[in-house]
Amino acid sequence: MSSQELPKLVFVTGNKNKLLEVQAILKGVIDVESHKIDLPELQGTTEDIARQKCKLAAETLNGPCITEDTALCFNAMNGLPGPYIKWFQDSIGHAGINxxxxxxxxxxxxxxxxxxxxxxxxxxxxxxxxxxNGKIVPSRGPCTFGWDAIFQPDGFDKTYAELDKEVKNSISHRGKALELLKKFFADRQQQQAS
Structure with a gap:
C-alpha cells in the first residue's frame, strides 16, 4: 500500500512528544498530521472527557479527527489524580507527585x-x-515528556523515560489504545473493499 492510499487523520494536539509517538505507532497504517485547537478543559470520567473533547474538535475542524486524553491513576487514591495529572505535574513536579x-x-x-x-x-x-499497569517511582531518565520518568510499567526495571521508544510504544497505554484504533480502521477498510 502506498502512502497516498493511507487513511489520513488530524490529531488535535499541541504536544509534539505525543504527536511523534502517535505517528510512530500508526506509521504505515494511518497518516497523521496535527492541528492545535484551544479546547476547554473538561471534567468528568476519562471517557466523558474524551467524547466531549473529540466532538468539540470535530465541530471546530468541520471534519474527522482524533483527540487523546491521558490519565495517571494511583490505586491508593482510588484512581486520582487520573485525568488531572497534567495539572499536578505542572504544579508540583515529579518529586511532589511522589x-x-x-x-x-x-x-x-x-x-x-x-x-x-x-x-x-x-x-x-x-x-x-x-x-x-505499573508503579510510581523516584524520577529516573530524561524528564522531557510529562510523567514518563516516574512511571515504571509492570515487568520492567525501567521507567517509560528510560525505555527505548519502540519498546515503550509497544507496551504503553497510548500504544494499546492506538492498536484498537488501527483495528477499527483496518476492519472498516476491509468492509469497504468487500
Missing part, C-alpha cells in the same frame, strides 16, 4: 490513554482505551 504517595503503602498505578475518533460534526465519537 510525595503524594508517601503516606500510603501502595505505590501501584496505571496509565490510561483514551482516544476519541469522530467522523465530523453531528457524529458520535468512538472511544479507544489502553491501560498499562
Amino acid at each position: 510525595k503524594m504517595l508517601d503516606g500510603f503503602d501502595d505505590r501501584s498505578a496505571y496509565a490510561l490513554c483514551t482516544f476519541g475518533y469522530c467522523e465530523g460534526p453531528g457524529h458520535e465519537p468512538m472511544i479507544f482505551e489502553g491501560r498499562t
Whole structure:
C-alpha cells in the first residue's frame, strides 16, 4: 500500500512528544498530521472527557479527527489524580507527585490513554482505551515528556523515560489504545473493499 492510499487523520494536539509517538505507532497504517485547537478543559470520567473533547474538535475542524486524553491513576487514591495529572505535574513536579504517595503503602498505578475518533460534526465519537499497569517511582531518565520518568510499567526495571521508544510504544497505554484504533480502521477498510 502506498502512502497516498493511507487513511489520513488530524490529531488535535499541541504536544509534539505525543504527536511523534502517535505517528510512530500508526506509521504505515494511518497518516497523521496535527492541528492545535484551544479546547476547554473538561471534567468528568476519562471517557466523558474524551467524547466531549473529540466532538468539540470535530465541530471546530468541520471534519474527522482524533483527540487523546491521558490519565495517571494511583490505586491508593482510588484512581486520582487520573485525568488531572497534567495539572499536578505542572504544579508540583515529579518529586511532589511522589510525595503524594508517601503516606500510603501502595505505590501501584496505571496509565490510561483514551482516544476519541469522530467522523465530523453531528457524529458520535468512538472511544479507544489502553491501560498499562505499573508503579510510581523516584524520577529516573530524561524528564522531557510529562510523567514518563516516574512511571515504571509492570515487568520492567525501567521507567517509560528510560525505555527505548519502540519498546515503550509497544507496551504503553497510548500504544494499546492506538492498536484498537488501527483495528477499527483496518476492519472498516476491509468492509469497504468487500
